[in-house]
Amino acid sequence: MREAISQALMEEMERDEKVFIMGEEVGVWGGTYAVTRGFYDKFGGERVRDTPISEMVIVGAANGAAMAGLRPIAELMTINFAFVAMDQIVNQSAKLHTMFGKQITVPIVIRAVGGGGRQLAATHSQTPDVVFAHFPGLKVVSPGTPYDAKGLLKAAIRTDDPVMFIENATLYQMRGEVPDGDYVEPIGVSKVQRPGSDVTLVAYSKMVQYSLQAAEELAKQGIDVEVVDLRTLRPLDMGPVIDSFKKTNRAVIAEEGWRSYGVGAEVASRLYEEAFDYVDAPIRRVAQKEVPLPYNRDLEQMALPQVGDIVEAVKGVL
Amino acid sequence: MEKKELLRMYREMVVIRRLEERASELYQQGKIGGFLHLYIGQEAVGTGVVSARQPKDRLLTAYRDHGIAIASGIEPKVAMAELLGKETGCSHGFGGSMHMADVTKNYWGGHAIVGSHLPFAAGMALADKYNGSDAATICLFGDGATNIGYFHEALNLSKVWDLPVLWVCENNNYGMGTAVERASAVKEIRQKAEGYGMANSRVDGMDVLKVYEATTEALKYVRENGPYLLEAMTYRYQGHSMGDPERYRTKDEVTKWEENDPIGIFRKHLIDDKVAGEKDLDKIDQEAADEIEEAVEFAEESPEPTFEELVNSVYVEGVG
Numbered sequence: 001m002r003e004a005i006s007q008a009l010m011e012e013m014e015r016d017e018k019v020f021i022m023g024e025e026v027g028v029w030g031g032t033y034a035v036t037r038g039f040y041d042k043f044g045g046e047r048v049r050d051t052p053i054s055e056m057v058i059v060g061a062a063n064g065a066a067m068a069g070l071r072p073i074a075e076l077m078t079i080n081f082a083f084v085a086m087d088q089i090v091n092q093s094a095k096l097h098t099m100f101g102k103q104i105t106v107p108i109v110i111r112a113v114g115g116g117g118r119q120l121a122a123t124h125s126q127t128p129d130v131v132f133a134h135f136p137g138l139k140v141v142s143p144g145t146p147y148d149a150k151g152l153l154k155a156a157i158r159t160d161d162p163v164m165f166i167e168n169a170t171l172y173q174m175r176g177e178v179p180d181g182d183y184v185e186p187i188g189v190s191k192v193q194r195p196g197s198d199v200t201l202v203a204y205s206k207m208v209q210y211s212l213q214a215a216e217e218l219a220k221q222g223i224d225v226e227v228v229d230l231r232t233l234r235p236l237d238m239g240p241v242i243d244s245f246k247k248t249n250r251a252v253i254a255e256e257g258w259r260s261y262g263v264g265a266e267v268a269s270r271l272y273e274e275a276f277d278y279v280d281a282p283i284r285r286v287a288q289k290e291v292p293l294p295y296n297r298d299l300e301q302m303a304l305p306q307v308g309d310i311v312e313a314v315k316g317v318l
Numbered sequence: 319m320e321k322k323e324l325l326r327m328y329r330e331m332v333v334i335r336r337l338e339e340r341a342s343e344l345y346q347q348g349k350i351g352g353f354l355h356l357y358i359g360q361e362a363v364g365t366g367v368v369s370a371r372q373p374k375d376r377l378l379t380a381y382r383d384h385g386i387a388i389a390s391g392i393e394p395k396v397a398m399a400e401l402l403g404k405e406t407g408c409s410h411g412f413g414g415s416m417h418m419a420d421v422t423k424n425y426w427g428g429h430a431i432v433g434s435h436l437p438f439a440a441g442m443a444l445a446d447k448y449n450g451s452d453a454a455t456i457c458l459f460g461d462g463a464t465n466i467g468y469f470h471e472a473l474n475l476s477k478v479w480d481l482p483v484l485w486v487c488e489n490n491n492y493g494m495g496t497a498v499e500r501a502s503a504v505k506e507i508r509q510k511a512e513g514y515g516m517a518n519s520r521v522d523g524m525d526v527l528k529v530y531e532a533t534t535e536a537l538k539y540v541r542e543n544g545p546y547l548l549e550a551m552t553y554r555y556q557g558h559s560m561g562d563p564e565r566y567r568t569k570d571e572v573t574k575w576e577e578n579d580p581i582g583i584f585r586k587h588l589i590d591d592k593v594a595g596e597k598d599l600d601k602i603d604q605e606a607a608d609e610i611e612e613a614v615e616f617a618e619e620s621p622e623p624t625f626e627e628l629v630n631s632v633y634v635e636g637v638g
Binding site for chain 2: 097105139159
């Protein structure tokens with residue numbers, strides 16, 4: 001997936017001179033996750049800008065540059081640092097267009113890496129994606145496959161709206177089919193990643209991979225699971241989820257973040273509101289336990305949702 | 319400076335004063351809601367700074383923004399309509415007192431989270447530099463904003479990247495009700511620029527011509543060398559916002575500053591220099607008052623924005 005994201009950035013920078021990258025260690029270092037390796041040599045320091053450790057001004061100056069007509073990609077080393085820049089993201093990026101009566105547009109992409117499972121302890125392991133999805137005005141995208149990562153990042157760079165593009169660090173090593181050349185996947189469109197007829201399994205980002213693994217296991221036991229990937233948390237496309245649910249009448253939602261007020265809560269509510277007549281079993285949620293993630297490897301894994309938890313939840317709705 | 323320009327500046331300052339006085343009345347009548355921060359007493363800074371800019375130079379300020387809005391070229395009736403939350407307002411009635419902008423006049427708002435617009439200024443200056451323009455970005459803010467992290471991150475970045483930003487601190491002696499010396503480790507705000515190796519100076523913000531000259535020089539410096547911090551010493555005659563009990567300052571202090579009224583100083587200068595007579599200036603005063611009355615009428619008669627417009631303004635592409 002790292003390569004897919006890197007390709008999207010490279011192709012968009014080649015396509016449009018207004019696109020540039022700014023963030024901590026994106027240039028000379030080559031990106032802390034090596035996503036922008038080689039960019040500094042190819043595009044130079046004007047378009048691949050190393051910044052001080054100043055998240056507020058990284059997002060803030062990118063907002064300003066976007067208002068002035070450039071298309072900045074502001075990279076936050078991890079999504080946990082987005083909290084330092086929260087005012088710029090939720091009070092500024094999300095609101096400037098509306099608050100000034102549409103005369104200002106903010107075509108910024110904020111790239112942020114999140115997720116747990118790397119023994120980085122509580123402040124560096126979060127999956128706070130729903131926090132950003134709470135705010136009208138932002139688009140929140142989080143891909144679960146390399147194919148979608150490339151196509152959605154290109155769409156994010158091209159849209160005139162501010163986009164929070166959330167990557168999962170443990171997916172960088174993931175392999176998958178990515179076409180050469182230009183293609184764009186639409187923001188705000190959910191996608192069936194695996195067809196099935198017995199249970200609707202809704203997920204996004206890393207949980208798409210876990211859900212596909214769970215579906216394989218369940219298939220061996222004769223249970224046919226349909227995996228729907230949300231891909232975008234805002235605007236949320238419930239269409240494919242509801243279509244699937246009307247067919248299966250049973251649903252499980254898997255997310256890496258905490259259960260309370262989460263994606264599962266939102267999707268389940270909407271299913272009850274919009275497809276109540278099709279409910280054959282209580283909808284179940286798989287999510288992170290309600291604790292700050294610990295450093296200890298075993299305890300961390302106990303707190304994070306696992307493939308086995310998804311398998312159990314699916315069986316629970318049958 | 320030509321007589322015509324001097325009289326235009328005088329007229330602008332009076333228009334700002336009348337607009338604010340009428341806004342205060344309309345607020346008390348309940349026709350203006352939310353917060354209302356008046357610019358009365360600080361007119362020389364807005365008019366002096368903005369008169370020195372070229373059309374290509376971008377302009378931003380904080381939430382005490384009506385004066386800067388007028389100085390940027392927004393018509394008083396459009397500003398008044400925004401105060402009344404009308405569709406004809408510069409921000410469509412969605413921004414209100416604290417969020418006026420007109421990007422066609424290169425005026426980028428009106429920002430109400432203290433310090434939040436300082437990074438915008440850095441980013442805009444970066445965009446102009448990136449595009450090979452020699453435009454400068456002028457960013458005004460209050461003394462209170464120099465104690466928030468934004469100020470320090472933005473000043474540092476502007477110096478590290480040599481961005482063409484003119485930082486203008488309107489030091490009116492109080493961040494809300496807290497005097498500068500009770501909130502800032504250094505007495506002179508301009509000293510904070512020293513920490514970033516940035517050129518700086520202080521100017522009498524009650525004298526519009528001194529502000530104009532200082533800004534002209536500072537902008538020249540910015541275009542040739544990079545960022546600069548200008549501190550303008552000024553005073554607001556009204557409270558921080560409407561309903562301020564003003565327990566933090568004495569009547570005598572306010573009276574002392576009022577004797578130094580920026581419009582009075584400029585008026586005396588124009589008469590002493592024989593640029594205009596009392597009658598000429600009285601006539602301008604009357605014209606300004608009439609224009610504000612017409613602005614109120616226009617605003618009151620203007621339609622309200624619709625909910626549909628609001629919903630359609632959340633995203634450029636699609637509705638979320």
